[in-house]
Amino acid sequence: MLKMSQNAFKTTKTQVSSADNLSTKYLLQGWYIRQELAWVFNYLPLGLKVLNNIKSIITKHLETLWAQEILMSSLGAKEKWEKTGRSGIDILFKVPTSESNNNYNFLNPTHEEIVTPLMSEFIKSYKDLPMAVFQTQTKFRNEKRAKSGILRWREFLMNDMYSFHTDQESLDEMYSKVIEVYKNIFRDLGIGNDTYLTYASGGAFSKYSHEFQTLTSLGEDIIHVDKDNKIALNNEIIEDPSVKEEFKENQFVEEKWSEVWNIFKLWTKFTDACDVNYVDKNWKKRRVYMWCYGIWVSRTMGIVAEKFLDEKWLIWPENIAPYDYYVIRIWDERIDEEAKKVIEKLENIGKTVIYDDRNIGFWQKAKDADLLGIPKRIIISEKTLAQGGIEYKSRNNDIYEILSIDNINNIK
Amino acid sequence: MLKMSQNAFKTTKTQVSSADNLSTKYLLQGWYIRQELAWVFNYLPLGLKVLNNIKSIITKHLETLWAQEILMSSLGAKEKWEKTGRSGIDILFKVPTSESNNNYNFLNPTHEEIVTPLMSEFIKSYKDLPMAVFQTQTKFRNEKRAKSGILRWREFLMNDMYSFHTDQESLDEMYSKVIEVYKNIFRDLGIGNDTYLTYASGGAFSKYSHEFQTLTSLGEDIIHVDKDNKIALNNEIIEDPSVKEEFKENQFVEEKWSEVWNIFKLWTKFTDACDVNYVDKNWKKRRVYMWCYGIWVSRTMGIVAEKFLDEKWLIWPENIAPYDYYVIRIWDERIDEEAKKVIEKLENIGKTVIYDDRNIGFWQKAKDADLLGIPKRIIISEKTLAQGGIEYKSRNNDIYEILSIDNINNIK
Numbered sequence: 001m002l003k004m005s006q007n008a009f010k011t012t013k014t015q016v017s018s019a020d021n022l023s024t025k026y027l028l029q030g031w032y033i034r035q036e037l038a039w040v041f042n043y044l045p046l047g048l049k050v051l052n053n054i055k056s057i058i059t060k061h062l063e064t065l066w067a068q069e070i071l072m073s074s075l076g077a078k079e080k081w082e083k084t085g086r087s088g089i090d091i092l093f094k095v096p097t098s099e100s101n102n103n104y105n106f107l108n109p110t111h112e113e114i115v116t117p118l119m120s121e122f123i124k125s126y127k128d129l130p131m132a133v134f135q136t137q138t139k140f141r142n143e144k145r146a147k148s149g150i151l152r153w154r155e156f157l158m159n160d161m162y163s164f165h166t167d168q169e170s171l172d173e174m175y176s177k178v179i180e181v182y183k184n185i186f187r188d189l190g191i192g193n194d195t196y197l198t199y200a201s202g203g204a205f206s207k208y209s210h211e212f213q214t215l216t217s218l219g220e221d222i223i224h225v226d227k228d229n230k231i232a233l234n235n236e237i238i239e240d241p242s243v244k245e246e247f248k249e250n251q252f253v254e255e256k257w258s259e260v261w262n263i264f265k266l267w268t269k270f271t272d273a274c275d276v277n278y279v280d281k282n283w284k285k286r287r288v289y290m291w292c293y294g295i296w297v298s299r300t301m302g303i304v305a306e307k308f309l310d311e312k313w314l315i316w317p318e319n320i321a322p323y324d325y326y327v328i329r330i331w332d333e334r335i336d337e338e339a340k341k342v343i344e345k346l347e348n349i350g351k352t353v354i355y356d357d358r359n360i361g362f363w364q365k366a367k368d369a370d371l372l373g374i375p376k377r378i379i380i381s382e383k384t385l386a387q388g389g390i391e392y393k394s395r396n397n398d399i400y401e402i403l404s405i406d407n408i409n410n411i412k
Numbered sequence: 413m414l415k416m417s418q419n420a421f422k423t424t425k426t427q428v429s430s431a432d433n434l435s436t437k438y439l440l441q442g443w444y445i446r447q448e449l450a451w452v453f454n455y456l457p458l459g460l461k462v463l464n465n466i467k468s469i470i471t472k473h474l475e476t477l478w479a480q481e482i483l484m485s486s487l488g489a490k491e492k493w494e495k496t497g498r499s500g501i502d503i504l505f506k507v508p509t510s511e512s513n514n515n516y517n518f519l520n521p522t523h524e525e526i527v528t529p530l531m532s533e534f535i536k537s538y539k540d541l542p543m544a545v546f547q548t549q550t551k552f553r554n555e556k557r558a559k560s561g562i563l564r565w566r567e568f569l570m571n572d573m574y575s576f577h578t579d580q581e582s583l584d585e586m587y588s589k590v591i592e593v594y595k596n597i598f599r600d601l602g603i604g605n606d607t608y609l610t611y612a613s614g615g616a617f618s619k620y621s622h623e624f625q626t627l628t629s630l631g632e633d634i635i636h637v638d639k640d641n642k643i644a645l646n647n648e649i650i651e652d653p654s655v656k657e658e659f660k661e662n663q664f665v666e667e668k669w670s671e672v673w674n675i676f677k678l679w680t681k682f683t684d685a686c687d688v689n690y691v692d693k694n695w696k697k698r699r700v701y702m703w704c705y706g707i708w709v710s711r712t713m714g715i716v717a718e719k720f721l722d723e724k725w726l727i728w729p730e731n732i733a734p735y736d737y738y739v740i741r742i743w744d745e746r747i748d749e750e751a752k753k754v755i756e757k758l759e760n761i762g763k764t765v766i767y768d769d770r771n772i773g774f775w776q777k778a779k780d781a782d783l784l785g786i787p788k789r790i791i792i793s794e795k796t797l798a799q800g801g802i803e804y805k806s807r808n809n810d811i812y813e814i815l816s817i818d819n820i821n822n823i824k
Contacts, residue, residue, distance in 0.1 A: 006478055008534045008543040008576075034530060036485045037517060042530060043483040045545075051483070066418055071455040071463070073448045074486070074550060075567050093507050095519065097554070105449060107507065107519075118446060118454060122420045131420040133457075138486060138550065142509070155487050164420075 001343050002045075002323070004356045009044060011368050021218050023305035026313045030372045039143065039154040041298075046372065049322035050301050051157060055136045057188045057319060058159050058295055061181050065174075067132035067161055072115060074138060076108040084113055084273040091141040107140035112270045112292060115162045120276040123164055123288055129278060130170050134161035136297060157297040164271075165289040166278065175263070178293060182212060182261055185295070190317025191304060195260065198223060199243070200234035212261035218306045219256025226250040232257070258303050259296075266290045305373075308396075314373025315395050324351040326374040328365045330381030338405070339380045342390060345408045370395065376411065413755050414457075414735070416768045421456060423780050433630050435717035438725045442784045451555065451566040453710075458784065461734035462713050463569060467548045469600045469731060470571045470707055473593050477586075479544035479573055484527065486550060488520040496525055496685040503553040519552035524682045524704060527574045532688040535576055535700055541690060542582050546573035548709060569709035576683075577701040578690065583677070590705060594624060594673055597707070602729025603716060607672065610635060611655070612646035624673035630718045631668025638662040644669070670715050671708075678702045717785075720808075726785025727807050736763040738786040740777045742793030750817070751792045754802060757820045782807065788823065 009031035017028045017035075027033045032047035043051060059069060075095060081087035093107040108114060115133065122128060136159045143152050161178075165171045179197060186195040194215040201209065213223050213232060222235035229250060237243050238252075271277075271288045280286050301320075308315040318324065325346055329339045336357065343353050354374060356365045369377045379391040389404040392411060403411070421443035429440045429447075439445045444459035455463060471481065487507060493499035505519040520526060527545065534540060548571045555564050573590075577583045591609060598607040606627040613621065625635050625644060634647035643662060649655050650664075683689075683700045692698050713732075720727040730736065737758055741751045748769065755765050766786060768777045781789045791803040801816040804823060815823070 002480075006543075007480070008531070008540040009480070010534060031534075034533075036526065037487055037489055040485045040487050042485055042526065045480040045482055048481055048483045068414075068419070068421070068457040069460055070457055071460045073452045073454055073567050075449055075452050075552070077449055095505050095507055114448065114454065119420070121446075122422060122443075128420040131418075140487070155485050 001347065001353045001355050004354065004358045009046075011371050021302075021306060022309055023218070023302050023314075026309060026371065026373075027302075027305060030314065037154070039152070041153065041155075046322040047301070050316070050320055051297060053320040053322075054189065054297050054300050055157070055159070058136070058185055058297070059134075061185045061188070062134050062159075062161060065132060065177060065181055067134050067163070069135060070133045071135050071137060072108070072111050072118070074107055074140065076106045076111075076114055078103075078105055080113040080117065081106055084270060086113065091143060093140050093142050109139055109141040110158075110292075110294075111135070111137070111160055112162070112266065112290075116270040116274045116276060116290070119162070119164060120271075120274060120288075123276060123278055126166050126278055126280050129288070130163060130165045130174055132161055132163035132174070134159060153298060156299065159295040159297055161293045163291050163293075164276075165291070166280070166286070167289060171265075171289050171291060174291065178263070179210075182293075182295075186212065186214070186260070188319050189300065189304060190319060191260075191307060194307070196223075196225065196230055196232040196257075198232040198234055198257075199237060201236045209265065210263050211259050213257035214260050214303055214307070215255060216258045216303050216306050217256070218303065219258050221257055221259060223255055223257040224252035225255050225257070226252050258299075260300055260303060261293070261295045263291065263293045266292055309373075310396075313371040316373045316375060318375050321373070321375050322352075323354045323374050325353045325376045325378060326356065326369040326372070327353055327378045327380065328356045328362070328369065330362055330379060330383075335380055335382065335385075338385060342378060342380060342405055342408055345405070349409055378408075413759065413765045413767050416766065416770045421458075423783050433714075433718060434721055435630070435714050435726075438721060438783065438785075439714075439717060442726065449566070451564070453565065453567075458734040459713070462728070462732055463709060465732040465734075466601065466709055466712050466716075467569070467571070470548070470597055470709070471546075473597045473600070474546050474571075474573060477544060477589060477593055479546050479575070481547060482545045483547050483549060484520070484523050484530070486519055486552065488518045488523075488526055490515075490517055492525040492529065493518055496682055498525065503555060505552050505554050521551055521553040522570075522704075522706075523547070523549070523572055524574070524678065524702075528682040528686045528688060528702065531574070531576060532683075532686055532700075535688065535690055538578050538690055538692050541700070542575060542577045542586055544573055544575035544586070546571060565710060568711065571707040571709055573705045575703050575705070576688075577703070578692070578698070579701060583701050583703055586703065587675070590675070591622075594705075594707075598624065598626070598672070600731050601712065601716060602731060603672075603719060606719070608635075608637065608642055608644040608669075610644040610646055610669075611649060613648045621677065622675050623671050625669035626672050626715055626719070627667060628670045628715050628718050629668070630715065631670050633669055633671060635667055635669040636664035637667055637669070638664050670711075672712055672715060673705070673707045675703065675705045678704055721785075722808075725783040728785045728787060730787050733785065733787050734764075735766045735786050737765045737788045737790060738768065738781040738784070739765055739790045739792065740768045740774070740781065742774055742791060742795075747792055747794065747797075750797060754790060754792060754817055754820055757817070761821055790820075 012029050015025045015029055017025050019025050031044040033041045036042050091109050094104045097103045139158045140155050143154055163174050186192045191214050195212050198211050198213040200211050224233045224238055268287050271290050276288045277285045278288055329335050346353055375395050377393045384391045387402045392401045392403050424441050427437045427441055429437050431437050443456040445453045448454050503521050506516045509515045551570045552567050555566055575586050598604045603626050607624050610623050610625040612623050636645040636650055680699050683702050688700045689697045690700055741747050755767055758765055787807050789805045796803045799814045804813045804815050
């Protein structure tokens with residue numbers, strides 16, 4: 001239980017930001033995030049809880065793939081980036097090692113350069129494959145033109161997974177499994193119905209690549225969506241003759257969506273550069289195949305916030321809400337004892353609670369409950385007790401119910 | 413359950429490091445850590461699990477203080493460090509913002525410069541105080557002379573807490589509570605008996621400062637220890653006349669210990685620089701007082717590893733071990749079914765298990781169980797089944813017991 005009377009963090013009365021999207025404004029108006037530098041944010045207690053919930057959901061599902069969690073460093077050697085030919089990309093932050101010479105390292109914006117040589121120590125035989133590692137880690141990208149507040153930050157959390165394979169067939173098998181696992185993740189995040197696997201251009205490595213896009217007013221990408229068949233095409237491939245042919249039966253609508261996940265078929269790009277091989281059943285040396293997959297964790301917070309907000313501010317899906325219940329005590333300390341009984345019951349069934357026991361007006365408390373987007377609100381007062389218990393309301397509707405305290409455990 | 417047959421990570425046959433301490437050698441020989449740059453490490457699956465366990469223990473106890481968890485950014489504005497007069501300290505890594513000008517930010521080595529202005533937005537009245545925030549976050553320090561492998565890294569995890577107060581009395585009250593909470597943390601980490609509150613020199617802010625030091629062969633600090641009275645003095649104050657007088661009855665032994673925690677009585681150093689005030693009960697504006705407290709999380713992994721290792725490698729205390737059990741199947745697949753029954757029983761009571769089902773020699777499996785330091789080992793074979801069940805052995809003794817599979821739940 002977090003008691004508001006002992007909590008220094010407060011909502012602000014007015015919007016403190018000129019951000020171009022509502023979710024960032026509301027996350028700033030509540031005590032979720034604060035800007036530190038341009039496109040660099042600190043997470044206040046509520047924001048960190050949302051991030052941790054997103055991270056837990058992702059981790060739980062990735063572990064069903066036998067993928068193992070690791071944590072790679074943020075500082076990366078310049079030589080590793082030179083080896084793969086990417087030391088010149090403009091999003092790399094340089095970190096000079098001393099004043100007196102021109103040596104520097106990079107802040108890793110992604111970890112292919114680190115994970116490939118790291119895993120090459122362990123991958124020796126076909127028996128070691130397939131294998132996958134993932135991490136949830138702070139990434140640094142010196143984006144020149146960061147857009148839409150929460151969507152492209154210079155320092156952000158990403159979940160990146162890397163899988164290693166003997167051949168194309170093993171890659172494809174992993175790919176099918178990952179798609180299913182990611183669908184489960186998006187379902188648990190509360191965005192499953194509006195998040196589609198989307199065909200995009202494949203870049204250097206293959207005809208198409210894949211990404212998961214979700215419908216949001218923050219959308220950066222124009223996506224052609226066939227909602228009946230749950231198929232989506234990125235705008236960049238829509239004019240391709242073979243795409244036109246393949247999807248000629250489908251009816252597409254143009255909408256702005258946001259990328260929440262992407263997959264890069266790296267094939268042997270990095271294992272070539274780092275000379276990573278395995279020995280097959282016939283003792284023949286072969287090149288390891290590799291894929292990488294990324295979910296934008298910080299961005300997911302913004303996308304989910306934007307997706308569900310209403311004219312009364314934030315609304316969190318239950319699985320990622322920072323707290324389950326916002327319990328408002330109306331007025332005097334006599335109510336305190338009954339309120340604590342209610343909270344104890346909720347905590348005994350594993351629910352988390354903000355207890356608003358402040359000596360301030362009811363409307364300020366109710367406004368905070370709405371602004372912060374806590375899924376379930378309970379009011380307890382002399383009046384509700386006289387009516388038989390507490391007043392219950394869900395954040396995403398306007399149905400008010402009086403429930404007896406004994407029935408609290410049965411709230412759906 | 414982690415099945416070793418599906419795990420690419422392996423121990424190395426020989427020591428791969430010239431580190432000056434055994435724990436770093438063993439952490440490298442097992443699949444705990446790998447060096448990325450000088451004094452910058454990647455955490456492999458077992459190392460990350462140990463780190464996360466340490467982090468969970470710390471977080472659980474700090475929450476009993478009503479402290480709230482936040483996550484501040486790694487990139488920090490140069491101007492904030494200039495404001496407090498610390499922009500010239502030599503451990504600061506600079507991060508240029510572009511090629512074309514001399515602007516840069518810093519990688520924060522500690523977060524007073526960030527947390528003080530951050531909290532000044534929320535601390536307005538005496539009613540907002542005391543309050544405390546903490547984080548477990550990656551710190552970057554450009555240490556010129558990093559010593560003892562795991563002890564002083566350039567990129568490492570630290571738990572740093574910052575508390576804000578109306579006055580000296582409130583500071584002192586918090587201090588007493590924190591000392592008790594930290595003792596509980598060190599107890600749960602398994603180092604409670606050998607971790608003492610130690611008096612050190614106070615620097616600019618007070619006569620003495622305090623740190624927790626723990627006994628280890630990696631010790632960097634000479635500590636004068638009175639084990640009967642559980643009092644310790646840092647070497648730097650031992651010649652002070654008032655110290656000599658105060659502790660004249662105590663019998664001290666000189667030993668090398670390692671700092672795991674320190675506390676800095678910042679008083680108003682940072683709140684002066686950032687002009688952080690509150691309004692007292694009489695509507696008078698007053699300066700906020702501030703303390704900070706830090707536990708070295710990565711370092712704690714090294715210290716605990718060093719403290720408990722034996723001639724057969726690592727031994728983890730149960731609370732922070734990466735897995736609880738190492739289950740070895742001897743030979744054929746017929747045993748597999750019985751082994752899985754055992755593992756299911758263990759998992760049903762919340763235990764975590766490495767299942768060594770590899771088709772390799774027994775001695776290699778037993779060696780891995782010992783090297784990795786997993787607290788409890790179970791062997792299951794035709795022979796143990798014939799004797800009545802499984803063979804159980806704890807990592808920290810040489811008592812072998814045959815237990816029936818039904819009795820597994822009763823292992824102490």
